[in-house]
Amino acid sequence: MDRITVITADVVDSRRHADLVERLGERLSSLNHPTIVTGFSVSRGDEIQAMLRGWLSAPEVIRHLRYACRPARLRVGTGIGVIPHASLRDDPWMMNGPAFHDARQALDTAKTQKRATVANTGVKGFDAFLNCIWSLVDSVQEGWTGKQWEAVCLYEREGTYARASAVLGISPQNVQKRCKAARWDRVREAERVLAGTEAYLEKYHLLLGETGVFTD
Numbered sequence: 423m424d425r426i427t428v429i430t431a432d433v434v435d436s437r438r439h440a441d442l443v444e445r446l447g448e449r450l451s452s453l454n455h456p457t458i459v460t461g462f463s464v465s466r467g468d469e470i471q472a473m474l475r476g477w478l479s480a481p482e483v484i485r486h487l488r489y490a491c492r493p494a495r496l497r498v499g500t501g502i503g504v505i506p507h508a509s510l511r512d513d514p515w516m517m518n519g520p521a522f523h524d525a526r527q528a529l530d531t532a533k534t535q536k537r538a539t540v541a542n543t544g545v546k547g548f549d550a551f552l553n554c555i556w557s558l559v560d561s562v563q564e565g566w567t568g569k570q571w572e573a574v575c576l577y578e579r580e581g582t583y584a585r586a587s588a589v590l591g592i593s594p595q596n597v598q599k600r601c602k603a604a605r606w607d608r609v610r611e612a613e614r615v616l617a618g619t620e621a622y623l624e625k626y627h628l629l630l631g632e633t634g635v636f637t638d
Contacts, residue, residue, distance in 0.1 A: 423504040425620070426459065427474040428525040429484065431498040432533075436468035439494040443468050449490050455483050460517075462487065470496070471525075473517070477502040477543075477620035478552075481613045482578075484539060485563070489575050492568070498539045499528030502619070520544075538564070543623070552616065559612045566604050573600035574609075 436443050450462040450470065457480040462472040470487070474480060484498055501524025505517070528542035538560035541552040566574070576586040576597075583594035583601075590597060601607075 430525040501525030570604040
C-alpha cells in the first residue's frame with residue numbers, strides 16, 4: 423500500500439479566464455516534483471487533479487500549481503490516504519478511493535467557505551490545525567504581486583539570489599527585496615511545518631485502520 427496525497431482544484435470564476443483554461447493542460451504539463459506520482463491533469467474544463475507520494479509531504483506543490491495558473495485564482499482541496507500499488511494509473515481521474523473523496527469534500531468546503539486551500543485528513547481536530555496554517559499562508563500569498571511570485575519561485579528553483587537575478591535580468595538585491603516583501607521566509611517555514619503532517623499522524627497514533635479511515 424502506498425501513502426498518497428490527492429490534490430483537487432478548480433479555477434475561480436473560470437469564465438473570466440477562458441483563454442487560460444483552454445491552455446491549462448499545456449501549462450500544467452511543465453509542473454514537476456519528486457513526489458508527484460500522477461501529473462496534474464484537467465477534467466470538466468476547469469478542474470485539476472494530481473496524486474502525490476506521502477501524506478502532504480510537499481505542500482509547496484500547491485504553491486507551484488497556483489503560480490502555473492496565474493493570473494487565475496484556484497480553490498484547492500487535499501485528501502490523504504493509501505492506495506494499492508497495483509491500482510496506480512497515469513491519469514488521476516481514473517482512480518478512486520477515500521483520499522480522492524476526501525480531497526473532493528475539502529474542495530467543496532473551500533468553495534462553501536470561500537477559502538483558498540482546505541486539507542482533509544479525516545481527523546477533525548488535526549484538520550483545524552492544518553487549515554489554520556493554510557489560511558495564514560494563503561492570506562500572505564494573496565497579497566503577492568506578479569513580480570514577487572516570480573522572485574520567490576525563481577529563487578527557490580535557482581537556490582541563490584544571484585542565479586535568480588540572472589534569469590530575471592535584475593540585481594540580486596532586488597530579488598532579495600521582492601522575496602522579503604513577500605515574506606517568503608515565513609511562508610517557507612509554514613510549508614515545512616505542513617510537510618511534517620505524516621510524522622505528526624504517526625507520532626500521535628492518528629493512523630490508518632484497515633478500513634482506510636483515520637482513528638484517534
